[in-house]
Amino acid sequence: MFDMIMKDILGTPAILVGLFALIGLLLQKKGVADIIAGTLKTIMGFVIIGAGANVIISSLDIFGKMFNKAFHLSGVIPNNEAIVAVAQNTFGMETALIMVFGMVVNILLARFTRFKYIFLTGHHTMFMACLIGVILSTGGLKGADLVIFGSVLLGLCMVLFPALLQPYVRQITNSDDFAVGHFGSLGYFVAGTIGKYFGNKESSTENIKVPKQLSFLRDTSVAVSLTMTILFVIVALFAGQSFIESKLSGGTNFIVYSLIQAITFAAGVYIVLAGVRILIAEIVPAFKGIADQIVPNAKPALDCPTVFPFAPNAVIIGFIMSFLAGLISMFLLPALGLAVIVPGLVPHFFTGATAGVFGNATGGRRGAILGAFANGLLISFLPALLLPLLGTLGFEKTTFGDSDFGVVGLILGFIMRLF
Amino acid sequence: MRILVVCGNGLGSSFIMELNVKKALAELGKEAVVEHTDLATARTEKADLFIGANDIIHSLDDGTRKIIALDNVMNVGEIKEKLTPYL
Numbered sequence: 001m002f003d004m005i006m007k008d009i010l011g012t013p014a015i016l017v018g019l020f021a022l023i024g025l026l027l028q029k030k031g032v033a034d035i036i037a038g039t040l041k042t043i044m045g046f047v048i049i050g051a052g053a054n055v056i057i058s059s060l061d062i063f064g065k066m067f068n069k070a071f072h073l074s075g076v077i078p079n080n081e082a083i084v085a086v087a088q089n090t091f092g093m094e095t096a097l098i099m100v101f102g103m104v105v106n107i108l109l110a111r112f113t114r115f116k117y118i119f120l121t122g123h124h125t126m127f128m129a130c131l132i133g134v135i136l137s138t139g140g141l142k143g144a145d146l147v148i149f150g151s152v153l154l155g156l157c158m159v160l161f162p163a164l165l166q167p168y169v170r171q172i173t174n175s176d177d178f179a180v181g182h183f184g185s186l187g188y189f190v191a192g193t194i195g196k197y198f199g200n201k202e203s204s205t206e207n208i209k210v211p212k213q214l215s216f217l218r219d220t221s222v223a224v225s226l227t228m229t230i231l232f233v234i235v236a237l238f239a240g241q242s243f244i245e246s247k248l249s250g251g252t253n254f255i256v257y258s259l260i261q262a263i264t265f266a267a268g269v270y271i272v273l274a275g276v277r278i279l280i281a282e283i284v285p286a287f288k289g290i291a292d293q294i295v296p297n298a299k300p301a302l303d304c305p306t307v308f309p310f311a312p313n314a315v316i317i318g319f320i321m322s323f324l325a326g327l328i329s330m331f332l333l334p335a336l337g338l339a340v341i342v343p344g345l346v347p348h349f350f351t352g353a354t355a356g357v358f359g360n361a362t363g364g365r366r367g368a369i370l371g372a373f374a375n376g377l378l379i380s381f382l383p384a385l386l387l388p389l390l391g392t393l394g395f396e397k398t399t400f401g402d403s404d405f406g407v408v409g410l411i412l413g414f415i416m417r418l419f
Numbered sequence: 420m421r422i423l424v425v426c427g428n429g430l431g432s433s434f435i436m437e438l439n440v441k442k443a444l445a446e447l448g449k450e451a452v453v454e455h456t457d458l459a460t461a462r463t464e465k466a467d468l469f470i471g472a473n474d475i476i477h478s479l480d481d482g483t484r485k486i487i488a489l490d491n492v493m494n495v496g497e498i499k500e501k502l503t504p505y506l
Contacts, residue, residue, distance in 0.1 A: 121431045178493050182431070218427040218475045221459040273457065277429055281455075284434065302493070303431020305472065309490055312474045350428075 013092025014050075017279065018043035020100045024286025038282045045282075046088075048275030053085035056268035057396065059261050062248055063232065064397040066258075067340075070238035075340045077231075078347055078383045078401035079224075080123075081272040082265075084130045086396050094133030098150040099126050103287050105155025110295045117301045118291040119158035119181040122280030124303075124402075128183055129154055131405050132412065138391035139416025153412070161185040161404060162301035165358075168192035172310050172361040181301025183404035184351035187378045188304075191318075191355035191371025192362045198370055199363015205313040205356070208365070214316050223345040224269050228262035231342060304354040311357045317365075318356015318372035323348040325376025338384040347379055347401035375403070382406025389413035420451040420506075423466035427475055429457025436492045440470060443498040449506050468505055470498075 009015050021042035025035045060082070067075035088095065102125065110116050119125060132150045141149065162179040165188055169180050180188065195201075217223045236244060236258040249257035291298055308315050326343025333340055352372045359371025383399045386409045390399065400406065424440055426433035433455035440453050451467075461469060461479055469479050473488035480486050487501045 120435065122434070123430045173491075215475060216478060219458040219478070220428050221457070270459070273429065274460075277456070280430070281434070285438070288438070300435070302435050303428075305426055305428075305432040306435065306492055308474055309472045309492065315474065 011093060013096050014043045014046040016093060016096045017046050021282040024283060028286055028289050041278050042282045045275045045278030049085050049272050050088055052268045052271030052275060055271060056082045056265060057086060059265040059268060060397040062261050066235045066239040069243050070235050073334055073340050075342055076397055076399055077342050078344055078399050080127045080401050081269050082398040083400055084127050085272045087130050087134055087393055091130060091133045091137060094137060094146060095130040097147045098133050098154055099129035101147060101151035102129055102154030105151050106158040107291050107294055109155055109159045110298055115159035115163050116297055116299050117159045117162040117179050118298045119301045120284060120288060121181045121303045122284040123276045124183045128157055131400055131409055134390055134393055135409050135412045157408060164189055168358050168361060172307050172357060179299050179301040180304060180307060182304040184354060184402040186403040186407050187351050187355050187375035188358045190374050192358040194371045194374055195359040195363025195367025199367030201362060201364050203364035205317055205360045205365050205368050206311055208313060210313040210316045217345060217349055220346055221266060221270050223349060225263055225266040227345040228265045229259060232258040232262040304350055307354060307357045311360050314356040314360035314368045315353040317368050319349045319352040321369050321372035322352025322355060322376035325373045326380050329377060329380030333384050339387050341380045341384050348376060351375055351379055351402055378403045385410060421466045422451050422453045422468045422470060423461055423464055424455040425458055425461045425469055425471040425476060427458055429455060429460060432492060439495050439498055443495050443502055447499055
C-alpha cells in the first residue's frame, strides 16, 4: 500500500499534478463538479503535453539528421515548450514538485520580505522548475534535497527577477500596479540599462510610423510554422535531394517532405501549448487565491505581453532587431566552437519585443534598437552555453530559449561542479 | 453569454485578462462564462464577445465578431467601461 502511494501515485507526474490541483480546488472551497472537472482536466493537460512531445521529437530528429548532413554541425532550435515537453518523460516528477513548492516559497518570500511579487506566469514557473530539476539531477542531487533546494531557488527566481525589472516597469507603465514576471528578465534589464546610458528618452519609438503588417507574427502557430518551414527547406536544399529521398522520406519529394516535417513541429508546439494551458488554468488561480489571502498588498508579476500595448512600435522594432542579432549570432557561434542556435521567431518576438519596450522607455528609439539587439545576442549565446549542462537532454536538438533559463542554468551548473 | 479572452500564445496575458474580466463582471453584478485562448484557436471558436489587447485583437475583426480592444489589460475600470454596452 505504502509502496503504491509512493511509487505509483507520487511517482506518476500526471497523477501528482492532478493531486495538487485537487488540493488547490479544495482550498478554494469549490463545488464538487468543479473539483472533479478541474482535477481531471489537469491530469489530461499533462498527458497532452507528453503527446505533443512525441510529435515534436519525431520532427526534430529528422531536422537534426538533415542539418548534420548539410553542414556537419549540430543545429539546435531553442523552444521552451519543446524541451520541457520532452523532459517530462524523465523529469516529470521533479518538475511538478519543484513547481508547486516553488510557488509556496514565492508566497512565503512575498509575505516575509520586501519583495511583494506573486509570479503569475504559470507556464514559465513550470519551465523554470523543469530547468532547475534537470540541472540539479544531472549534477547528482536526488530526492528531498533536490526538491527543497530546487523549490527555494525557484521561489527566489519568482521574486528577484520581477524586483530587478520593477524600476523600469514603473517607467513603462507610469504606475506601480503590476510587475513583469517572465524569464527573459536579463534581456529586458540589459535593454533598459543600455537605453538609460546610450539613448534619449525624448525620441520615443511611438512618434514614428511603423508598418503594422508584422503583427500577424504575434500568432504563435503562424510564427512557428513560418520559421520552421523556411528553416527546413533551406536545410533540405543543403542536405540534398538524393540523401533525403533515399534515407529519410522513403521516396517522397524532399521539399514536400520538409514542409510537412516543419508543420509537424509547429503542430507539436500547438499541442504542448494546449496541454500547458489546461494544466495551468487550474493551478494558477489556486496559487493566486491563496497568495491574495496570505500576502497583503501583493503585486502580480505578469507575462511580458502585458507591456506591449504601452509601446506598439517598440514591439515591432524590438522583434526585428533581436531577430537580426540572432541571425548574426548563427554565424558567430560555430566560429567559437559552440552549437548553432537557430533563431526562432517566437523567442525573438516575445523577448525582443519586450526588450524593445524596455529600451524605449529608458532611451527612446536608440534604446529600443540597441537594447533589443543586445537581447538577441543574449538569447543566442546563453542557450548555446547552456546546452552541455543539460546532460542527455542536450542531445534532443532543442533547448531553453529565454535569457533567465540560461543564466540560472549556468550559475547552477557552476555551483553543482563545486560539490 | 460566452466571452473569449485572446492573446498570441493563449497562456499568460490572456489568462490575466480573463481574471480581470471576471473581476469587472463581478463588480458590475453580471454573469458570463469567461475563457482564454490563443489567436489561432480563437478563429475556430464561437463566442458572444472577444476581448484582447489593442495590438492584436483586430486580426480577429472580420465583421462577424463583437470585439473589445483594451489599451491597458490591467485596468479593470477600462474593462468595465468597454464591457457595459454589451451586457
